[in-house]
Amino acid sequence: MKATKRSTARPTPAKVATGIPGLDELSYGGLKANRTSLIMGGPGSGKTVVALQTLVNAARARNEPGIFVAFEETVEQILADAAGFDWGLRALAKSKLFFLEARLSPDVVQSGEFDLRGMLAMLKAKKDEIGARWIVFDGVDVLLTLLHNPIAEMREVYRIRDWLADNAVNAIVTAKIDGGMSASANYDFMQFMMDCVIRLSRRLENGVSLHRLQITKYRGSDFVAGEHPVSFGSSGMEVGAPEPPEIKHAASTERVSAGFERLDRMLGGGLFRGSSTLITGVPGTSKTTLAGKFAEAACLRGERTLFVSFDEGADPIVRNLSSVGIHLRPHIKSGLLRMYSGRTESIGAEDHLVKLKSLLREHRPRCMVIDPLSALAKAGGLIAARAVANRLIYLVKDGGVTVFITAISEGEDPQTEATELQISTVADTWIHLSYIVRSGERNRALTIIKSRGTWHSNQVRELILSKAGPMLADVYTAGGEVLMGTLRWEKEEEDKVRTTQRHLDFDDKRGALQVAEADTHARVTALQLSLDRQRVELARYSKDNDARITSSTEREQKLGRIRNADPTERALAPSGGKRNGSNASNKGKADGQRNGG
Amino acid sequence: MTRKKAKRPADAVVTMVVLKLYIADTAPNSARAIANLAAICKEYLGDGFELEIIDVLEYPQRALADGIIVTPSLTKLSPSPLTKIVGNLSDTRSVLHALGIT
Numbered sequence: 001m002k003a004t005k006r007s008t009a010r011p012t013p014a015k016v017a018t019g020i021p022g023l024d025e026l027s028y029g030g031l032k033a034n035r036t037s038l039i040m041g042g043p044g045s046g047k048t049v050v051a052l053q054t055l056v057n058a059a060r061a062r063n064e065p066g067i068f069v070a071f072e073e074t075v076e077q078i079l080a081d082a083a084g085f086d087w088g089l090r091a092l093a094k095s096k097l098f099f100l101e102a103r104l105s106p107d108v109v110q111s112g113e114f115d116l117r118g119m120l121a122m123l124k125a126k127k128d129e130i131g132a133r134w135i136v137f138d139g140v141d142v143l144l145t146l147l148h149n150p151i152a153e154m155r156e157v158y159r160i161r162d163w164l165a166d167n168a169v170n171a172i173v174t175a176k177i178d179g180g181m182s183a184s185a186n187y188d189f190m191q192f193m194m195d196c197v198i199r200l201s202r203r204l205e206n207g208v209s210l211h212r213l214q215i216t217k218y219r220g221s222d223f224v225a226g227e228h229p230v231s232f233g234s235s236g237m238e239v240g241a242p243e244p245p246e247i248k249h250a251a252s253t254e255r256v257s258a259g260f261e262r263l264d265r266m267l268g269g270g271l272f273r274g275s276s277t278l279i280t281g282v283p284g285t286s287k288t289t290l291a292g293k294f295a296e297a298a299c300l301r302g303e304r305t306l307f308v309s310f311d312e313g314a315d316p317i318v319r320n321l322s323s324v325g326i327h328l329r330p331h332i333k334s335g336l337l338r339m340y341s342g343r344t345e346s347i348g349a350e351d352h353l354v355k356l357k358s359l360l361r362e363h364r365p366r367c368m369v370i371d372p373l374s375a376l377a378k379a380g381g382l383i384a385a386r387a388v389a390n391r392l393i394y395l396v397k398d399g400g401v402t403v404f405i406t407a408i409s410e411g412e413d414p415q416t417e418a419t420e421l422q423i424s425t426v427a428d429t430w431i432h433l434s435y436i437v438r439s440g441e442r443n444r445a446l447t448i449i450k451s452r453g454t455w456h457s458n459q460v461r462e463l464i465l466s467k468a469g470p471m472l473a474d475v476y477t478a479g480g481e482v483l484m485g486t487l488r489w490e491k492e493e494e495d496k497v498r499t500t501q502r503h504l505d506f507d508d509k510r511g512a513l514q515v516a517e518a519d520t521h522a523r524v525t526a527l528q529l530s531l532d533r534q535r536v537e538l539a540r541y542s543k544d545n546d547a548r549i550t551s552s553t554e555r556e557q558k559l560g561r562i563r564n565a566d567p568t569e570r571a572l573a574p575s576g577g578k579r580n581g582s583n584a585s586n587k588g589k590a591d592g593q594r595n596g597g
Numbered sequence: 598m599t600r601k602k603a604k605r606p607a608d609a610v611v612t613m614v615v616l617k618l619y620i621a622d623t624a625p626n627s628a629r630a631i632a633n634l635a636a637i638c639k640e641y642l643g644d645g646f647e648l649e650i651i652d653v654l655e656y657p658q659r660a661l662a663d664g665i666i667v668t669p670s671l672t673k674l675s676p677s678p679l680t681k682i683v684g685n686l687s688d689t690r691s692v693l694h695a696l697g698i699t
Contacts, residue, residue, distance in 0.1 A: 112688055118669075
């Protein structure tokens with residue numbers, strides 16, 4: 001049984017779950033209990049399915065008996081049509097559900113007006129008999145239009161409304177009306193009468209049939225407004241609620257490889273288990289190669305992997321990937337890897353979702369690749385594709401599957417929102433691949449635009465494909481230039497030459513400096529020598545002077561002696577002429593003579 | 598259940614028309630149907646008919662079993678083929694045609 005969620009925003013009336021995935025989320029719990037809901041829509045829009053599925057779910061999950069009044073089709077037709085769903089309706093029709101065929105056969109002659117009083121009396125009896133909690137009036141307009149009288153039709157609708165109010169059952173009325181668009185505009189008043197109005201529509205968009213559901217009215221309760229995509233699977237209808245009201249993904253800290261070591265390093269150690277990675281890029285930028293590498297790495301770890309490709313067969317992909325050293329075939333053989341190729345244009349995006357869901361159920365993968373998810377946008381209706389893409393990502397993440405999604409971007413600039421599907425906000429990691437064209441070469445560049453919850457390199461890397469698989473190289477980013485491929489190689493060579501040159505230049509300079517140093521040193525030595533010489537000279541000059549003084553004194557003394565002059569005062573001083581011991585006697589006389597003179 | 602039986606002459610050679618009329622109590626359409634049918638029978642069938650009037654409000658299960666959908670409903674059980682007419686029988690011509698009276 002599907003749990004009934006109640007909106008906490010404001011007190012809501014008691015509700016009963018329909019059990020239709022998505023619808024109970026949109027209506028915050030289901031239909032209003034003991035009240036009447038109107039399901040309207042054109043032919044083939046799924047009105048009967050909504051009603052039947054609700055009855056089946058109520059009967060199976062809550063053991064609630066129900067009555068189905070078929071105005072439009074025979075009971076046999078309804079049972080046969082519903083046999084495609086896994087409801088076991090035929091068995092239920094024998095136990096919990098009562099089908100009343102209220103379709104006037106074409107043989108019946110009509111003469112004058114009739115009313116539903118008798119039928120309602122019969123239904124009351126049946127309801128009391130089986131204890132029905134639900135009643136469906138399917139296609140009531142078919143019978144009422146036989147009245148050919150709008151006033152009478154309205155009267156009968158009011159009769160039904162009053163009957164439902166008196167009987168306190170959960171009621172669903174379906175009517176083939178398009179909300180005032182068609183001739184049956186007289187049924188507009190039904191919308192005013194009902195507590196809840198759900199409109200279904202089916203239209204063609206780009207040749208693909210799209211089903212939509214919209215809650216247009218819900219008395220006394222909030223609901224999610226807007227049109228929502230509807231898909232039909234083996235369990236019946238499913239409504240694509242835009243997003244689950246609450247995201248309950250467990251955040252894993254376990255890292256798994258994104259494919260190869262260098263990329264893991266750029267991502268700070270790999271991808272988080274259960275995260276989603278978006279790879280965008282224009283065609284030919286190796287999105288599939290990266291995805292294939294991721295898938296191969298997952299298989300090599302022994303993890304079950306699902307590879308979904310759109311508009312390209314599994315075989316060509318496997319062959320192409322093997323040319324770059326990614327070998328998937330052994331893993332397909334071992335059953336670890338499941339390849340699925342879908343043609344996007346044949347069925348609607350919702351149908352793809354249903355198919356992928358069943359694949360996920362069957363294969364139970366731990367890792368998954370969708371290549372390219374953007375192809376879904378081709379499957380009719382961008383809005384539907386967006387919703388499907390989001391739901392798909394949430395679905396995969398709910399299952400804890402690590403998913404690699406590729407998307408073809410329209411432009412080179414990832415900032416212009418690479419994907420029409422607007423999934424980049426949902427993705428945890430976003431890797432963008434681009435071409436850098438320079439001097440006749442096209443090189444692939446890889447950038448990590450975001451990676452939630454982990455360090456990641458902000459640098460552009462060159463993605464190189466070889467027989468050994470993809471690898472990443474540092475790009476040459478000197479002087480504000482980003483160079484790749486041959487240019488990078490050239491620049492690197494140029495760099496090497498320049499480095500050598502620098503070494504040589506350095507050596508030269510050092511040599512020159514050494515020479516200069518030696519020169520200065522030599523000059524210093526020479527100066528020192530001349531200094532020494534000058535000192536010696538100076539010393540010699542001082543001695544000469546002394547000698548000259550001595551000799552002149554001696555000459556005076558000699559002259560004095562010769563002239564017999566008075567002894568000088570100096571000769572009287574007691575220790576006057578001690579300096580020249582050799583002629584002390586003469587000297588004493590000379591001193592005395594000099595002082596006197 | 599109201600059961601109205603026409604007088605049946607002992608030496609009846611005329612084919613008996615066996616009719617069942619399902620009504621919803623005294624609802625306007627039901628009352629009109631009874632009146633219209635009575636007039637038709639009186640005028641065209643004389644004594645050669647057998648009519649049972651069943652109030653669905655009273656016998657809903659029986660009406661269900663008989664495959665009745667709306668009220669009023671008239672069923673001609675005999676002579677064959679079985680014919681069903683719905684409505685208040687105000688269109689005499691179509692009623693006569695359906696009953697095989699021309």
